[in-house]
Amino acid sequence: MNQSTRLIFVGLVIFSLLGSILTFVLNRDAPPVAALEIPQSTKDFFKKLSDLGHIKFDFVDSLDVDYFDNDKDYADNFKKVEDDNFIIYYRDKPTEKLRAEKTLEYANQAVPELDRFFGKYHYARDVNNRKLPIYLAVSESDFSKVAEKVGGKAVPWAAGLTFTTFSSDGTKVCDGIVLSSTVQDDGPTDLKTVVYHELAHYNHFHCMNILEKTEYMNWEVEGLASYFAKDWNKKIPEDTKINTLSLTEDPDNYIDSYWMGYHAFGLAEELGCLKGILKNSYSESLIRAIPKNAHCSMSEFDVKWRKHCKEIVLQQ
Ligand SMILES: [Zn+2]
Numbered sequence: 001m002n003q004s005t006r007l008i009f010v011g012l013v014i015f016s017l018l019g020s021i022l023t024f025v026l027n028r029d030a031p032p033v034a035a036l037e038i039p040q041s042t043k044d045f046f047k048k049l050s051d052l053g054h055i056k057f058d059f060v061d062s063l064d065v066d067y068f069d070n071d072k073d074y075a076d077n078f079k080k081v082e083d084d085n086f087i088i089y090y091r092d093k094p095t096e097k098l099r100a101e102k103t104l105e106y107a108n109q110a111v112p113e114l115d116r117f118f119g120k121y122h123y124a125r126d127v128n129n130r131k132l133p134i135y136l137a138v139s140e141s142d143f144s145k146v147a148e149k150v151g152g153k154a155v156p157w158a159a160g161l162t163f164t165t166f167s168s169d170g171t172k173v174c175d176g177i178v179l180s181s182t183v184q185d186d187g188p189t190d191l192k193t194v195v196y197h198e199l200a201h202y203n204h205f206h207c208m209n210i211l212e213k214t215e216y217m218n219w220e221v222e223g224l225a226s227y228f229a230k231d232w233n234k235k236i237p238e239d240t241k242i243n244t245l246s247l248t249e250d251p252d253n254y255i256d257s258y259w260m261g262y263h264a265f266g267l268a269e270e271l272g273c274l275k276g277i278l279k280n281s282y283s284e285s286l287i288r289a290i291p292k293n294a295h296c297s298m299s300e301f302d303v304k305w306r307k308h309c310k311e312i313v314l315q316q
Pocket of ligand 1: 054055196221222223225
């Protein structure tokens with residue numbers, strides 16, 4: 001190799017190295033490339049979540065615009081009250097009409113709060129003009145029947161059910177929310193709180209980019225809805241061995257995911273990083289979104305969270 005060939009060779013090596021470094025630097029903070037279809041692991045997570053809890057998912061190949069049409073809602077023997085964003089279906093009784101009007105009022109109260117909390121509310125105009133249907137069941141058997149018609153099996157212990165259908169390309173539609181007969185103003189389960197919890201699920205799933213986000217946690221889903229609704233799920237069972245739990249994995253008992261998430265988001269709010277975590281979590285794992293925004297490692301956040309939970313137990 002003569003002098004000039006050697007110089008050309010060295011030049012090429014340096015050029016290619018600089019190219020690689022530049023590519024690395026440019027891609028380091030680039031968002032993940034979205035898949036063209038929902039990954040199987042994501043479908044598996046949502047199917048398992050459907051089996052465990054009160055939020056139900058279905059997957060179809062595609063969702064055409066007809067699927068969003070409220071004229072195709074299940075409405076047999078129902079009356080309705082509606083506005084620009086919601087339709088409340090209720091059975092024909094004076095007390096149920098009052099309950100429906102209250103439900104509509106609470107749903108509208110929740111909208112600006114959801115918009116602030118999640119950074120965006122999904123109005124009817126954002127979802128092919130579909131008004132969100134909320135069904136009020138009047139008995140246990142009515143709850144099961146309406147659930148079957150709207151999207152699938154009811155869960156006997158649930159106060160509310162939220163049914164969502166995803167198409168392979170990531171489009172989604174809320175088939176409806178069904179509330180059990182126990183959900184009443186001053187009832188065994190409080191109407192306003194349950195409306196807030198179910199609407200949080202509706203809006204959260206609509207904020208998520210499920211073609212980009214590949215890792216999900218049960219505590220993220222239930223904790224967030226409970227935290228937004230400020231509901232009863234914050235109670236930490238007294239015999240809980242907090243030291244054995246970590247936010248990096250879901251608990252064995254699904255019910256624990258409610259309070260675990262509730263207090264993880266509560267801690268994030270105390271630390272002033274809740275909004276940033278939420279924004280990032282729509283397209284990536286919480287395990288990555290938390291350290292980015294809390295300015296500490298996930299294991300350090302875990303330590304803070306366990307300490308926070310122990311303080312909560314003392315206050316209960
Ligand atoms: Zn829930």
